[in-house]
Amino acid sequence: MNAAPTSTSPANRVSAGTIRPSLPDNKTVDFDAVYDGDHKHTIVEYPKASNKWYILCCDEHSVHFGANPLQGSSKHLNGKKHGYQRKDFDLAVQMLGILVLNCDAEKAKQNNLMFGRAWDAGYRPLGAHGPKASRTLEKTQDGTSHDRQSSVPTTTPARQEKPKCFEGVTEPTVGEIYRVWYKPKHAYYSALMLPTGSFDPVGMAGGISETGLASCVPACYHSARKTKVILGWAEGYEDGGPRVHRRRFPMMFFDDNLIIPLEGDLGIPEGKLFSWVFAKDLRPFNLDDQSVHGSRAARAFCQRAKKMARAESYESHGLSPKRTDESVPS
Numbered sequence: 004m005n006a007a008p009t010s011t012s013p014a015n016r017v018s019a020g021t022i023r024p025s026l027p028d029n030k031t032v033d034f035d036a037v038y039d040g041d042h043k044h045t046i047v048e049y050p051k052a053s054n055k056w057y058i059l060c061c062d063e064h065s066v067h068f069g070a071n072p073l074q075g076s077s078k079h080l081n082g083k084k085h086g087y088q089r090k091d092f093d094l095a096v097q098m099l100g101i102l103v104l105n106c107d108a109e110k111a112k113q114n115n116l117m118f119g120r121a122w123d124a125g126y127r128p129l130g131a132h133g134p135k136a137s138r139t140l141e142k143t144q145d146g147t148s149h150d151r152q153s154s155v156p157t158t159t160p161a162r163q164e165k166p167k168c169f170e171g172v173t174e175p176t177v178g179e180i181y182r183v184w185y186k187p188k189h190a191y192y193s194a195l196m197l198p199t200g201s202f203d204p205v206g207m208a209g210g211i212s213e214t215g216l217a218s219c220v221p222a223c224y225h226s227a228r229k230t231k232v233i234l235g236w237a238e239g240y241e242d243g244g245p246r247v248h249r250r251r252f253p254m255m256f257f258d259d260n261l262i263i264p265l266e267g268d269l270g271i272p273e274g275k276l277f278s279w280v281f282a283k284d285l286r287p288f289n290l291d292d293q294s295v296h297g298s299r300a301a302r303a304f305c306q307r308a309k310k311m312a313r314a315e316s317y318e319s320h321g322l323s324p325k326r327t328d329e330s331v332p333s
């Protein structure tokens with residue numbers, strides 16, 4: 004397991020100055036993209052206590068790393084494919100590190116717990132051995148969790164545009180309530196699909212610009228650079244596009260403490276209730292389903308919406324309400 008002695012190592016031929024520069028836009032990634040991405044990664048703080056968070060990937064050989072990416076990646080660089088570079092965490096981060104933006108210790112921990120669960124469920128990083136090898140690994144794993152490392156370089160770039168069993172919703176309706184899978188709590192919450200501009204259509208004051216959602220518009224949208232106003236779908240995310248299933252939607256979560264007034268004005272509720280939700284995490288919601296968090300507030304919201312629609316249509320047309328159902332997606 005010892006590294007080759009530095010004095011005779013061919014790594015000496017490769018000085019830091021000749022390191023292949025990675026493309027700049029490959030060098031940072033948003034935390035959400037790591038956490039929700041198809042590939043799982045362990046996030047490491049490097050150097051320790053620096054509040055700089057990284058994942059490590061070798062794009063050149065399509066290799067990702069396991070539970071100890073610093074060790075895995077430096078071992079990978081020390082291999083034949085990289086000319087036996089010296090085993091050095093600084094070098095590994097410099098060459099293969101991708102800075103994770105909007106990350107902190109708590110988020111990294113959450114992500115890494117998720118990685119551990121995925122690993123236990125059979126997930127292996129890109130370039131690792133298949134399920135056969137992993138079974139052997141599990142057998143020999145007792146006490147040596149560091150061996151959960153996978154740094155075996157193979158070339159199996161399995162890029163999958165469409166998930167095998169996509170059960171999400173790619174075209175949710177504004178004003179309707181959905182069931183949303185909330186990973187950190189491992190539970191479904193009820194949430195309202197919001198408009199991407201003014202909240203008028205859902206009977207709420209204000210708009211997206213007042214919620215904090217506007218400060219981090221996901222890549223699936225085309226938005227005005229200065230004002231952050233959402234103008235439409237980005238390329239590939241439009242209806243019928245190859246990335247439709249990777250869309251994210253502005254949603255307001257209902258929690259059980261949220262009081263929804265049945266009439267009168269509804270302002271933007273306090274608390275961290277707003278989020279960009281992935282299409283894959285959306286499910287139709289049956290209002291009677293009490294096992295879903297926030298269903299009481301969700302029912303109140305629907306009652307309110309019905310009442311308001313009724314009042315509005317009486318006022319403007321003298322007709323019966325348009326929205327007679329419970330706004331439950333079928």
Ligand SMILES: [Zn+2]
Binds near residue numbers: 066085
């Ligand atoms: Zn490599």
